[in-house]
Amino acid sequence: MEPGFLDHAALNLAAAGRILFRIEQTFRYDYAAPVTDLAQRLVIVPRRRHGELRRRGHTLQVRGAAHARRTRADAGGNTVVRVRAARVESAVEFRLTADLERRAADGPPVLPAAALRDPRLLRPTRLTAADEALRELAAGLPADDLADRISAAVHAAVAYTRGVTGVRTTAAEALRGGRGVCQDHAHVMLALCRLRGLPARYVSGHLLGEGGTHAWVEVLEARGDHAVAVAHDPCHGRRAGAGHLTVAVGRDYADVAPTSGTFTGPPGGRLTGTRRVGVVAVG
Structure with missing residues (x-):
């Protein structure tokens, strides 16, 4: 059981009328030398609504570089975030927190x-x-x-x-x-x-x-x-x-790779990530 989450294995989630979840996820790119013209596509923010699952709120932080971002729904209703940075000195990190609610009655x-x-x-x-x-x-x-x-x-x-x-x-x-x-x-x-x-x-x-x-x-x-x-x-x-x-x-x-993109600079770059997903309430 993850700290701060309920023990989902001990819960009868299939019988629950309402479940609240939290997703905490990071992706980090480390580069051996500065890179420029970074263009990153992120498909990590859950859809606003998917059947009985609803996104109640989220934050997405970008650390390591001055940047601009644009968030849009694509033709399939997915939330796509595009991040651009003129220069990344050594690393850039994307940190997501999202809260979801599942209502069984919605089907x-x-x-x-x-x-x-x-x-x-x-x-x-x-x-x-x-x-x-x-x-x-x-x-x-x-x-x-x-x-x-x-x-x-x-x-x-x-x-x-x-x-x-x-x-x-x-x-x-x-x-x-x-x-x-x-x-x-x-x-x-x-x-x-x-x-x-x-x-x-x-x-x-x-x-x-x-x-x-x-x-x-x-x-x-x-x-x-x-x-x-x-x-x-x-x-x-x-x-x-x-x-x-x-x-x-x-x-x-x-179509829905969590992270993809391009940059100008020496080839390579190391991608690492973390992820915590759990139940925070059941009703």
Whole structure:
């Protein structure tokens, strides 16, 4: 249990009507020599509203350089912060604190029915392009409870292993190697969903009890005259639950990478980070 947080393992979060969470996260870049023209893109501030999850407040501090920033919602409703600094002497740090509230009565994210036909959620990307092995796996899955079956198949096919894949690893490469981390599980599931015609999107966020950021998948389902996003966590082979905190959604990791950017100066730079996520109240 993190200091200042409740012991979430001792709580029945699935039965709670209201949960308050706090996210404390930092990203720090250290450079061997001064750099100029820093342009950083941050997708770390949670969405203002995502189904039953609401952002109640947040602060984002930038330390280490005089800077300008711009915060906007992108086309998918994600909060994107762009930071520019003319010069960074040795290091720049981004420090986020965000408070979230989950209201179970609000239910999953609701989208227009047209989202079920959105080509961005149906077409493969570079990271989710299919090869013969993915096509064979997709073709062999029964049609009933298809999204759940895909999640279970990915969980069985890709063992959770750190250090063997990277942010450029494709779904085909992860499946071929049989090892990867949560973003690889998400990419393989997205590839299979798109092969079977299920509209689906990548989710970047946090999972209580895990040390780093997490990734999972939302599959869109028709409900009357609209669509809902049902969250699946193929890394764990189950539906996502009350401990999954969404930050952003996109076609794949590349759309919602937590931090990315450019600068002018000697190549390199070391990225380190810290993260604390926990429950502060339950009602």
